[in-house]
Amino acid sequence: MKPEIITGAEIVIRSLQKESVDFVFGYPGGAVLNIYDAIFNQKHFKHVLVRHEQAAVHAADAFSRSSGKVGVALVTSGPGATNAVTGIATAYMDSVPMVIISGQVPTHAIGEDAFQECDTVGITRPCVKHNFLIKDVKKIASTMKKAFYLASSGRPGPVLVDIPKDITAEKTEFIYPDKINLRSYTPVSKGHTGQIKKALELLLNAKKPMIYSGGGVVLGDASNALQKIVNALGFPITNTLMGLGGFPASDEKFLGMLGMHGTYEANMAMQDCDVLFAVGARFDDRVIGNPDHFLSKPRKIIHVDIDPASISKRVKIDVPIVGDVKSVLEDMYLIYNEFNEKHDKNNITSWMEQIKEWSKKDCMAYKDDESVIKPQRVIQTLHKVTKGDAFVTSDVGQHQMWAAQYYPFEKPRRWINSGGLGTMGVGLPYAMGCQLAFPELQVACVTGEASIQMCIQELSTCKQFHLPVKIINLNNRYMGMVRQWQEFFYGNRYAESYMDALPDFVKLAESYGHIGMKIEKPSEIEPALKEAFSPKLKERLVFMDFITDQSENVFPMVPNGKGLSEMILAEDDQ
Amino acid sequence: MENESGALSRVSGLFSARGYNIESLTVAPTEDATLSRMTIVTSGSDSVIEQIIKQLNKLIDVVRVLDLNDGKHIERELMLVKVKATNKYRDEMKRISDIFRARIIDVSDNTFTIELTGSASKLDAYLDSLDSDSIIETVRTGASGIGRGDRILKVQ
Numbered sequence: 001m002k003p004e005i006i007t008g009a010e011i012v013i014r015s016l017q018k019e020s021v022d023f024v025f026g027y028p029g030g031a032v033l034n035i036y037d038a039i040f041n042q043k044h045f046k047h048v049l050v051r052h053e054q055a056a057v058h059a060a061d062a063f064s065r066s067s068g069k070v071g072v073a074l075v076t077s078g079p080g081a082t083n084a085v086t087g088i089a090t091a092y093m094d095s096v097p098m099v100i101i102s103g104q105v106p107t108h109a110i111g112e113d114a115f116q117e118c119d120t121v122g123i124t125r126p127c128v129k130h131n132f133l134i135k136d137v138k139k140i141a142s143t144m145k146k147a148f149y150l151a152s153s154g155r156p157g158p159v160l161v162d163i164p165k166d167i168t169a170e171k172t173e174f175i176y177p178d179k180i181n182l183r184s185y186t187p188v189s190k191g192h193t194g195q196i197k198k199a200l201e202l203l204l205n206a207k208k209p210m211i212y213s214g215g216g217v218v219l220g221d222a223s224n225a226l227q228k229i230v231n232a233l234g235f236p237i238t239n240t241l242m243g244l245g246g247f248p249a250s251d252e253k254f255l256g257m258l259g260m261h262g263t264y265e266a267n268m269a270m271q272d273c274d275v276l277f278a279v280g281a282r283f284d285d286r287v288i289g290n291p292d293h294f295l296s297k298p299r300k301i302i303h304v305d306i307d308p309a310s311i312s313k314r315v316k317i318d319v320p321i322v323g324d325v326k327s328v329l330e331d332m333y334l335i336y337n338e339f340n341e342k343h344d345k346n347n348i349t350s351w352m353e354q355i356k357e358w359s360k361k362d363c364m365a366y367k368d369d370e371s372v373i374k375p376q377r378v379i380q381t382l383h384k385v386t387k388g389d390a391f392v393t394s395d396v397g398q399h400q401m402w403a404a405q406y407y408p409f410e411k412p413r414r415w416i417n418s419g420g421l422g423t424m425g426v427g428l429p430y431a432m433g434c435q436l437a438f439p440e441l442q443v444a445c446v447t448g449e450a451s452i453q454m455c456i457q458e459l460s461t462c463k464q465f466h467l468p469v470k471i472i473n474l475n476n477r478y479m480g481m482v483r484q485w486q487e488f489f490y491g492n493r494y495a496e497s498y499m500d501a502l503p504d505f506v507k508l509a510e511s512y513g514h515i516g517m518k519i520e521k522p523s524e525i526e527p528a529l530k531e532a533f534s535p536k537l538k539e540r541l542v543f544m545d546f547i548t549d550q551s552e553n554v555f556p557m558v559p560n561g562k563g564l565s566e567m568i569l570a571e572d573d574q
Numbered sequence: 575m576e577n578e579s580g581a582l583s584r585v586s587g588l589f590s591a592r593g594y595n596i597e598s599l600t601v602a603p604t605e606d607a608t609l610s611r612m613t614i615v616t617s618g619s620d621s622v623i624e625q626i627i628k629q630l631n632k633l634i635d636v637v638r639v640l641d642l643n644d645g646k647h648i649e650r651e652l653m654l655v656k657v658k659a660t661n662k663y664r665d666e667m668k669r670i671s672d673i674f675r676a677r678i679i680d681v682s683d684n685t686f687t688i689e690l691t692g693s694a695s696k697l698d699a700y701l702d703s704l705d706s707d708s709i710i711e712t713v714r715t716g717a718s719g720i721g722r723g724d725r726i727l728k729v730q
Contacts, residue, residue, distance in 0.1 A: 121580060126591050130634040133580070150634060183729060184576060184637040309628035312621065 003173040008137040009034035011174050012101065012163065015144035017044040018176045021072050023063060023436055024048070025056040029076025030116060031103025034168035048436065048465060051457040053080050055429040057087020058455070061096050062426075062433025065416050066391060068221060070152050071098040071433070077105055078116030081162075082123065086423060088158050089127035093420025094242060095219055097156035099147045100128075106166040107135055120162045129157030137170040145177045154187030155307040156219060191304065191323030196332050199302040199319045202275050204343045208351040209235045210273035212258065214287075215242030215419065216280015216305060222326035223247070223412040226279065229333045234345055236355055238266035240281050241404055242419040249408030255355065256364070259287040260558045261401045264363035265355055267556070267564040271297055272354075278303045280325040283315045284420075291315060293563025304328045363556050363569050364405060373522050373548045375399065375474045378529075379406035382444060382472060385529040390414070390442040393430035395451030396422045398480035401554045403446040425454030431469040432462060442470070442533060449475040449545075450499055459512035462541050470532050471543045473505060476550045484553045488568075489560075509543035520547045577603050577610045581635040585612065588633065594618065594626050598651075598694075598716025609637065609729060613649075613718045615694075637729050646722040652689070653697045654679075655704075656711040659686040663708055674700045685710065693717075 006014070012035050016024065025048045028036045039047050050056040053075045060071030071091075075084045081102045091098050105114040121133045130150050132143050140163065147159040203209055211233075217226050223246050230237050230253060237247050238258040247254055256263035258270055270276070270288070276299050281287070288294045291314055302319040303311050311320040321328055336343075366376045379402050382390070392407055393416040394400040400417055409415050416434060418426045431445035452473055462469055474480075482497040506516030515537065519528045525546070532542040556567040575581050582601055589596045597615040604611045616626060623641065630639045642649075659667055659681070671678060671688055674696070680687035690700055694717055701709065721727065 122583065125580070125584060125587055182634070185634050307632070309625065309632050313625060316621075 003175050005171050006174050007034065007038070007169060007171050008140050008163065009038040009168040011137070011140045011172070012144065012168065013038045013042050014174055015141055015176060016072065017042070019070065019144070019148045021045045022069070023060070024072045024074050025050055025060040025063070025433075026074030027053050027056055027076065027080060029080050029103065031077035031105060031165045032074060032080075032101075032168075034165060035074065035101070035103065035163075047074075048432075048461070050429070050461050052455065053083035054087050054425065055432075055455050055458045055461070057084045057098070057100060058090065058423075058426045058429035059433040059436075060098055060100075061087060061091045062393060062416050062430035063437050064091075064096050064098055064433075065094075065430075066413050066434040067437040068413065070148055071096065072101070073098065074101045076103045076116065077120065078118045080116075081118060081120040085124060085127065086425075088124055088160065090418050090421045090423040090426060091158045092127045092129070094215060094418065095156050096158065097151040098158040099144075099151050100158060100160045102160060102162045103168075104133065104162045104164040107164045108166070110164065120160070124160050127158075128160050129155075131160040131162065133162045133164075134167055135164070137167050137172045140167070141174060141176050142180070145180050146182070149180050150185065154185070187306065188322050189306075189324040189327055191321045191328035191331060193331065193335070195319060195321045196328065196335055199277070199321060200332060200335055200339075202300050202302060202319060203233060203235070203277060205347070206273075206275035207347055208272060208274040208354075209233070209277065209348060210269045210275070211235050211237040211277045211279065212240070212270060212281055213237065213243045213246050213279040214240040214281025216325050217243055217246035218412040220280060220306070220325040221412070222280065222329055225326050225329035225333065229329050229336065232333060232336055232340070233343075235277075235348070236269055236352070238262070238270065240287055240419075241417070243281060244404060244415045245409035245412040246280075248410045250410060255359075257404055258564075260289070261405065261554050261556065262558075264361045264556055264567060264569060265358040267558065267567060268358045269355055271563065271565040274299050276301045278305075279329065280305060282310045282313070285314075288315065289558045289564045289566075290561055293566070296563070361569065363567075365570075366555075368522075369549065370522055373519065373525060373546055375402050375476070375546070375548045375552055376406050377522065378472060378474060378525055378546050378548070379403055379446065381525045381529055382446070383407045385526065385533050386442050386444060390444045391416060391431075391434040391438065393417065393427050393434060393443065393445045395427035395447040395454075396424045397448050397451060397482075398476075398484065398552075398554050399446050399448045399451070399474040401481075402474070405554075424451040427451055428455050428458045428462075428469070428471070431471075432458060432465070432467050435467045435469055436465070445469055445471045447471060447473055448480060449473060449477065449502055449505070450479045456508070459509065459514060459541070459543075463513045466539065467541060468537070468539050469541050471509075471541070473543065473545045474548050475502075475505070475545050476548045476552065477502065478550060480552075481554070487553070488557075505543055505545040509541070514541040514543055516543045516545065518545045518547065575610055575612060575633075575637055576635040577608050578635055581610065582612075584633050584635055585614070585630065588629055589616070592625075592629060594622065600716045600718050606729070611727075613716070615717050638727060640721070640727045642719045642721060645725050647719050647725070648722060649693050649717045649719045650691055651694050651697055651717045652691050652715045653700075654713045655688045655690065655701070655709065657686050657688065657704065658684065658708045658710060660684055663705075667708070670700075670703055674703075676700065
């Protein structure tokens with residue numbers, strides 16, 4: 001059969017169909033009108049019209065984080081592309097597989113400062129895994145194939161495809177390649193068996209072993225493989241902010257999250273262990289604190305990561321294993337079973353006792369109050385009401401840390417937040433992406449009155465697409481985390497961190513056609529959450545404005561520049 | 575690396591974004607027109623150089639990276655120098671250029687333009703040997719490098 005001759009715009013759409021794309025998040029404009037016209041005539045995927053391009057990229061990002069599929073966003077040239085940049089950089093920092101299609105001015109106008117022209121490929125170059133500017137209609141199909149392959153293989157990341165308007169109008173044969181071969185790109189998947197054996201030997205002889213797993217386990221769908229090997233070894237484990245849910249929080253080996261706002265026992269065990277097994281994590285500054293302090297204790301470090309550049313970047317690694325975390329952990333489990341008789345589980349008895357001692361500090365305790373709402377209590381109640389099984393998206397700040405600390409996750413891909421770039425405003429579009437991926441499941445957006453206003457316009461998108469997201473707004477009338485740092489490190493000078501002239505969030509939600517609730521008393525927390533998540537309101541978006549304690553701080557805290565064992569545990573510990 | 579538009583920006587952008595030094599960078603297509611070859615002169619501790627190599631390898635357009643310092647290699651740089659060549663300088667210029675095996679490639683009433691190839695230190699030594707007042711203009715390419723003997727960088 002002869003291939004069909006169709007327009008570039010139709011080739012874009014057919015390519016998305018070939019990649020089994022379910023949703024395209026986007027916003028039309030001049031340079032993408034041909035593509036939108038082709039969307040008008042197709043039924044294979046649904047287009048989700050957002051109210052700002054940044055939200056399109058965030059929503060596609062969360063669709064990917066929650067479902068594991070490649071997220072797709074479509075924006076126009078110029079401001080459409082620049083608005084998308086924050087979303088792209090957010091996805092890049094957290095290695096989320098995405099394809100972003102941007103329109104460009106016609107090829108003959110490129111470089112002439114045309115209307116809505118910008119150098120999209122140049123602007124996005126530092127925050128994408130790769131990008132393309134297509135200058136020939138014959139290259140659209142193969143470039144789309146490359147984009148999806150690059151986004152989802154190796155260490156995943158966003159890939160941008162910039163297409164000039166005239167190219168989308170030209171016609172050619174549509175031939176979608178089955179496979180793509182790139183001589184310059186050959187990601188490793190299998191780990192080196194010799195290195196895996198070396199790692200196991202170190203682990204089996206460890207007296208004070210510790211496992212630290214990150215976002216790579218979630219992204220690499222390696223949660224089951226991780227549980228198998230950790231259960232076999234019987235070692236304590238911590239998760240990074242990005243890794244939460246990668247190991248079930250209810251397991252007794254789980255010591256909670258580590259890092260700047262990690263638990264006392266997790267941070268102490270990280271600092272004090274003799275063999276550290278890092279899986280899909282990258283030793284970043286919010287996780288290990290001051291690197292010199294971290295390295296002041298001698299310990300052997302094993303590091304499994306798909307990206308060779310992540311190994312020995314901030315911390316020198318003794319046993320590097322480059323490979324797909326799932327494949328490496330499965331191989332490790334098989335090898336473990338070959339010589340597990342060598343494993344003396346009594347090796348770590350005194351270490352486990354030490355960890356139990358540390359746990360007795362009860363570092364997550366907080367002073368509850370009957371007159372003012374404590375944010376921690378809201379999160380704990382949310383956990384109870386949703387039976388610990390909701391998708392929880394968050395924005396960035398104190399509420400993000402409380403959600404991470406007080407909502408124990410049992411499954412991967414349930415906790416959706418911007419860990420790397422720390423982008424305020426992601427919470428609501430993240431919730432949209434999750435809800436579209438899983439229409440029958442509960443989605444809670446934990447946010448604050450500052451963050452939520454950075455993408456508040458998406459309440460309109462939620463109305464249009466019937467997304468019954470539940471918004472938990474922890475409203476303390478401050479940019480809480482900024483205020484906390486100003487209290488601790490800037491002599492209580494709260495420069496510009498007070499949120500003045502706040503809207504009435506109940507009326508705001510109602511004006512968008514949603515349900516608003518204002519919750520001011522601790523006794524109202526549970527009834528409000530129960531109502532919001534009741535079957536009666538299953539189809540409705542509910543905006544819950546919790547008026548919380550203004551002076552509450554996030555503890556424990558490793559101050560910037562300090563070591564992991566130098567935590568402030570509570571208000572009176574400073 | 576792939577001979578694609580934007581490939582050079584990806585490399586130079588990587589260096590500026592991550593705070594690595596570039597002392598010089600040369601690039602041109604190879605005998606295989608789909609590939610370009612780049613020689614970068616940089617400096618840093620062993621761990622920084624290791625990171626630079628890893629980060630370069632991560633770029634999709636980069637096919638192979640070789641640290642020439644890992645083995646024997648040759649480096650060459652081309653320099654063009656325009657010097658004053660008035661009566662009193664003329665013979666002296668010719669003599670110094672002969673010593674460095676530089677060639678005079680353009681002559682005017684008042685100037686010589688001289689071509690010199692060699693290691694960066696040889697080019698520096700040549701400039702040092704000239705009276706600084708006599709130098710009107712210099713242009714240098716930066717180093718190109720290649721391994722000695724059987725040591726090759728080639729894509730199969």
